[in-house]
Amino acid sequence: MFVIVVYDVGEKRVVKALKRCRKYLNWVQNSVFEGEISEANLTKLKMELDKIIVPDExxxxxxxxxxxxxxxxxxxxxxxGGQDLII
Amino acid sequence: MFVIVVYDVGEKRVVKALKRCRKYLNWVQNSVFEGEISEANLTKLKMELDKIIVPDExxxxxxxxxxxxxxxxxxxxxxxGGQDLII
Structure with a gap:
């Protein structure tokens, strides 16, 4: 499946969030990633981001x-950024 | 149709871009808008943004x-931000 991820995280956490997303998706714009991803990898990405972000910020x-x-x-x-042929 | 708009524009143009998008869509995050929009309004929004942005920046x-x-x-x-029931 194709996923678009947009994030708005505190400055101290931006680099970590970027690195996690870059493992699975293509950077297309500041704080925006996209790409084809498996259900399993999407679950992994969510768990990794969940450990990084501060939920009420x-x-x-x-x-x-x-x-x-x-x-x-x-x-x-x-x-x-991003790939040529996506959607 | 449902549209997601993400923008990365120069600081001098951010407020203008935000105001144009807010006319047609819901703000959900810094530089991210979404919502249901007609073909006609999407065309209008694109024309308005086209007048604001600097294409090579x-x-x-x-x-x-x-x-x-x-x-x-x-x-x-x-x-x-954003609405409750969207997609």
Whole structure:
């Protein structure tokens, strides 16, 4: 499945969050990752992030697309990261 | 259709970008908006943002979900914004 992860975490935790996401997904923009991921790896990523974030200060949103047939992605301006053909 | 917009724009343009997105979508996190939007309004939003951003400095990504039947959204930590029932 395809996942988009956006996070808004405290400055002290940003690098850790980035490193965890980068293990499984593609960096596309500051605090935004995306990519194909297995259910198992998504669970791992969530557990790893759960250990890092401070729940009443930080926010992480996971958008999961079980099929990308009904979605697409358009970039305006600079293409900062990510793969070419995704959705 | 449901849209997720993530932007990474220069500091001088952030407030303008935020105001344009807030006209059409729900703020959910720093530089992240989401919500149901018509094709016409999405086109308007894109045109308005296109006038604001500096293409070789700023980046805006539009994830468009024509059906939310195959997607879901999960929040970890703080729920900063957005509506309750979305996808």
């Amino acid at each position: 930080d926010s992480v949103i996971f958008y999961t697309l079980r099929s990308t047939r009904y979605s697409d992605r358009q970039i305006m301006g600079l293409r900062k | 700023d980046s805006v990504i539009f994830y468009t979900l024509r059906s939310t039947r195959y997607s879901d959204r999960q929040i970890m930590g703080l729920r900063k």
